[in-house]
Each structure stands twice: as structure tokens, then as C-alpha cells.
Amino acid sequence: MSALTARLTRCAAALGLLLTAVACGSGPRDERLTVMVPWSGDEFQAFYTVIKTFEEDTGVQVDLEVTRAQTQQLDAAVAAGAPPDLAVLPSVGALNQYAGDLQPLGDPITEEYAQPFRGLGTVGGRVLAVPVKADVKSLIWFNPTVTRAPRSTSPSALRALSGRATGAWCLGLASGPTSGWPGADWIADILLSQHGTDAYKKWLSGRLRWNSPQVSAAWRAWRGIVAGSVEGASVRRFADAANGMTTKPPTCFFGHGTLSAMGFPDSAAAGTAYDFVTSAPEPVRRLEVSADFVGRFTTNPNAGRLITYLSGAEAQRTWVNEPGGYGFSANSRVRPEEYANSAQRRIAAMLRPDSGHTLCFSAADAMTPDLSAAFYRAVLDYTSDESLLRTLLDGLDQVRSSRGGSPVPPDRLCAPPS
Template sequence: MSTLKARLTRCAAALGLFLTAVACGSEPRDERLTVMVPWSGDEFQAFYAVIKTFEEDTGIQVDLEVTRAQTQQLDAAVAAGAPPDLAVLPSVGALNQYAGGKGLKPLGDTITEDYAQPFRGLGTVGGEVVAVPVKADVKSLIWFNPTVTRAPESTTLPALRTLSRRASGAWCLGLASGPTSGWPGADWIADILLSRSGTDAYRNWLSGRLPWTSPQVSAAWQAWRGIVAGSVGGASVRRFAEAADGMTAEPPTCFFGHGTLSAMGFPPTADGTRTAYDFVTSAPEPVRRLEVSADFVGRFTDNPNAERLITHLSSAEAQRTWVNEPGGYGFSANSRVRPGEYDNPAQRRIAGMLRPEARYTLCFSAADAMTPDLSAAFYRAVLDYASDKSLLPTLLEGLDMVRSGRGESPVPPDDLCALPS
């Protein structure tokens, strides 16, 4: 067992849900900083590879606080006046929650100058850069195992519904994910709305001008339920990663999955194009709109080493290391990291979709752009709808009520979608 894994094991045994990685059992050093992260498994290992190079280059020790309950843990730490030096913020809604003197410290304007839109603008609140998008993802993807099935002939809604009618359990659907259970369905519903109704409807929905009960939003929910109708049984308690395993099982227990490459949990040794997995975009031609997301890093203290680490994490060199770590499956929003520099063929193709020459309009993930209370209600509604489709009118009315009480997306509508630049 590696030193890192041994420390993680000791910390997990001692602290249960909240893990303090690397700091446990380490010798005290004069220069150090703490970073709170939500990742585990291969995603964590990919991030730690970048941290190691920073420690080796600077002599600064980085203590990683790994938690499965990021929002709750960070809220408690900030409220107690003992925040980490840096924290990974998995949503723009969370980022805005801490901006404006509520915890996040401003960063230099030049730190994101190499970053493409819409990612670059989303880290700016009130004219100040407060976070850097250090890891990007594309959500509008449909995955399949080319050794056992062909790509969908079309990704129009009728064609995707036909897949469910042809085979019960065609979709690898799992909605369970701890405190964020329901997010796989929420991402897919937003993806359908974006593809079917366009960027104006998408922006208006998130800004509060298009109600949850509107025909466009309601139709997106119904379309999702129609696509997964044969696979929805037990999905509310089935973990997403475990469901995706069915695609590469022998024999396969399901054939198609929707979502990001990093969430699928495919083996890192796979060829990426013809061996264990392949993909098509969920937006049918000529639609060229993609739902994307990002993890941001923000600074919560005046520790001078914190900004040094952010500068390192956002650099093209560190980003190249990060995206090429086996099994991490990350993507960079740094325009200096070219698609040809990705080792994995599937990542290379997806990275190309984030470039200006691909001419895709990139729209930030809907749930990630909502206030934390509204996104949590969205996830719960997905779980309820998966169990009982007759609940939809009541659920959508309830979401409108939550939004009226908790506020619309804190992200300016014009910042939600953009052609990369």
C-alpha cells in the first residue's frame, strides 16, 4: 500500500465520513496549507499527482481534507472561522454563496487569462475573480460498449425512446449518490431542455423567467422519463457508478449510459475508442449545444502559499499532468492545453469539442448554476419522479415555490452559455 493510501486508510478509520488525507501522521513543517476536496478514487489520485509536483517544487506541504459532504463541511468550517486555505467548489451556486466577503478571497485577474468561456467568466463575481476552473467536464454524452452493441442510430428523443422499448434495462441508470442523489437525472433533464428548446429557454429557466411548470420544462422531464422507462426500476437506490459497470460486465446488464466520462468509472487501461467504451453526443445534429460543468478552486485565507498553489493548479503544465493521469478522465478549460496532448483517445475527442473550432455552444450545468437549496430540491424531485411519474405536476409546482423563496440562479444569464473563446 502506498504512503498516501495508508494515510487515507488510517484517517478513514479514525474520522469516518470526514477524511483528512496526507496530514494524518505527517511531520509538522513550517510551510504548509490545507485544501478541501470532494474527490475519491482515480479522480483523487489524478489531483494528488499535481499536488506532489507542487510539493516537490516548492517544499510546501499540502494537507488534503477529503470529504464526501463538501457543502456541509465547508459551511461548518467557514461558520466556525476555521476554513481551509483552499477549497474545491463543485458548483457555481456554491461559489456565489461564499463570494462578496462571505469567505472567498479575491484572486489576481491574470490567473484565468488563458481560460476559455464560459468557464472563465463563471469564476468572476461582482467584477472580481474569486475562483479558478481547474477541472472541466462535458455532460451531453451517451456511452456504449462497442464490443457488444452499436452506437445509437440517432439521438433524437424518439430514437432514444425506441432503445428502451426494444430492451428492458437498456440504460445503465443509477440515481443514488449520497447527499446529492438524483443528480444523474437532473443533468439529463437539463440536457434535454437545452437540446430541445435552445439556449434562450435554458437561460430563462435558470434566471426564473421560465417557470418549472412551463410546457418546455415539463416536456423535458417527461421526455427523460420516457427514455429511461424500462430502466427506472430500482434506479433511486442504485449507485450511478455501479449502474455504469453493467456496460462492461460479462455479460452486459445494460448497454447505454448518459453523462461525463469521469463519472462512468471505465477502466483506465481501456483503449477509449473501440475496446471498452465509446460515445456519441446526446444532442442530435444539427444541434450543437453541450451541457458542461467545472470544479473551481477558491481561496479562503490569507495564507500566501494558497495563491501559489492556485497558480500552479491552473497552469498549462499542471493541467496537462492532471488530464493525463490514468482513470482521472479530467478535461482542462485552459486554452493552452491542446486536444492532441491528451493521451486517451476518448478524452482527446471530447477535449476537441471544447475548442472554438468545434463551434459548439457550451452551457453550464443547470443544477450547478442554481442556489444550493434549489439544486438539492431538484435532485429530490428527480428521485420522487423516478418512483412515481404521476407526481410530476406537484413536483414542478414545488420547485417553483422553492425558487420563489430561495431565489433564482445567482449566475447572470448571459454568462451561462457561450461559444468558447
């Protein structure tokens, strides 16, 4: 039994919402802190390695609360007056939802971070969270040993490439409470590449309806691309589907999304078993990006020590190079050549100021939690029945009217890295 498994076994007490406490112990409270995280598998292991180094260096014991139902668990903890010291917030929408409960961090902590990531942790003029893990979503994946890179990644070219052939795309939409997000990311990516940053920002700010010609066209373009791969997709896990690209023989040939979500095994060599092109057709250089933020809920001084450590370049270098984690740093001191994986190096270069790309924050992650949840649900329903599109988009307009659009100011949604 591994050390991690042993600690998980000893600490599996709170299971009401699939919550597991990791690194439980009996140290003095002033030498401990709690961190709630949504990660599992390789992503969790990469983070856990960084946490172990912090514990060894400081003597502070970190109790990790691992939950697959973070929104419900964090809501309950905050309402009960017993929040974790720190929590990983997977979206800007969630960050804004808890703005009144978070402790300010101070400006210097994000000064090394590139835009648009740096400004997204600020709410009401206060820095409330740090983007500790970044991703690029606008990527088309393929196995170069069995197929060539797409010559064009426009929706019409991708539709012609896959046709209506069964299984061309490694499509999985199941992901627990957030099932549907892979389709939501791709639809937003199509809107961004086809209609530009102005339409993208108007859509998120509520000045462009869900049922507008631009947004509805993005939905139809996505459904046309994956037409031959939708059977069973609603109940197929994203990583399980993506793994089909690297099996022998492969069960599918193309995928869309972040490297960290693809779930490629460590034994699969970048550039040989998998490779990518950006989904923005030239000369478009607009990319959809995302980040996980860490916010502080208590005045525990050890929480401040950990969040400073996690956001620093040294910890970030360790984190992004852990096997299977495939993360990226928005800290400008972590340079592309410092990534061990060749695919990561190429993707990390897109986040640099000299890349020439415009980075737009993930649409669903920039929405209020209620609206993003409705977005994911609509993707699942549309996957099952194309005729529902107008009804679904009208429903999303209604949700936005009642719950609000993106809490992120439009001028912070897109920016060249700087």
C-alpha cells in the same frame, strides 16, 4: 500498503462527516496549507498526483481534507472562523454562496481559460475562483462490441431505441447527498437540445417556470427514455451502473453523462469497450458542460502559490492524463492532441474555439445549493412515481421563489468557447 493508503491511515482522525485528512505532518505552519476536496477514487488519485509534484517542487506540505459532505463541513469550518486555505467548489452556486468569504485572485490567473468557464469564477467584478477541472455532460455512451451507435439522439429516437425493455440504460441515481444528479443533468440536457439556449437561460433565471410546457416536457421525455431501467435506480450508484456496459456479458447497453463519472476501468479501451456520440441531435451543437472550481479562503501565501500552479497548463496536462481521472482542462494551452485517451481527445476538441459548439454551463451547478438539492430529490421521487410530476414541479417553483434562481447572469451561462 501503498504510500497513499499509509498516509490516509495515519491521518484518519476527523471522521464526524466522513472527513479524512491526507498528508498530515508536523511541518511549520508557514510551509503548509490545507485543501478541502470532494473527490474520491480515481478522481482523487489524479489530483493527489498533481499535489505530490507541487510538494516536491516547493517543499510546501499540503494537507488534503477529503469529505463526502463538503457543504456541511465547509459551512461549519467557515462559521467557526477556521476555513481551509483552499477548497474545491463543485458548482457556481456554491461559489456564489461563499463569495463573501473568498479572497480575490486577480484577473491574470484566468486569462488562459476558455469561455464560458473563464467568466464563471468572477463575482461582483472580482475573480474568486479558477475552474481547474472541466467536463462535458451531453454524451451518450455505448459498447461498440455489442451495439451500434444510436443513429439519432433525439428523445423520441432514444425512447424507440430502448423501448420499455428492462435494463437497456445503465441507470444509477445514488450518489450520497447528491443522489439524483444523473437524472437532473439529463433533463437539463434535453431541455437545452430541444428548446435552445433562450429557454435554458430563461428557466435558470426564473423567467420560465418549472411547470412550463418546455420544462415539464423535458422531464417526461427523460422518464420515457429510461422507463425500462428505473427499477432499483434510486439506490444504484452511477458508476456501478455504468460499469455494466463493459462487463462480459454486458448488463446494460447505453449511458448518459460525463466520461469522468462513468467509471470505466483503465483496462477498458476507448473506442473498443466504450464509445460515445453527443446527445444533441444534428444540426444542434449545444452542449451542457460543468467545472470544479478552486477558491481561496485565507491569506496564506502558499495558497496563492498552489492555486497558480493548479491553474497552469503544465499541471493541467498532468492532471487530465492521470489514469482513471478522465478530466478535461478549460485552459486553452492544453490542446486535444495532448490527451492520452482517444475519447478524451475527441471530447477536449469540443471545448476548442473552432469546435462550432455552444457550451452551456450545467443547470443544477448554476442553481443555488438549496434549489439544486430540491431538483435532485424531485428526480428520485419522479423516478418512483410518474404521477407526481406536476406536484414536484410546483414544489420546485416554490423553492425557487423562496431561495432564488441561478446567481449566474444569463449572459454568462452559454457561450461558444473562445
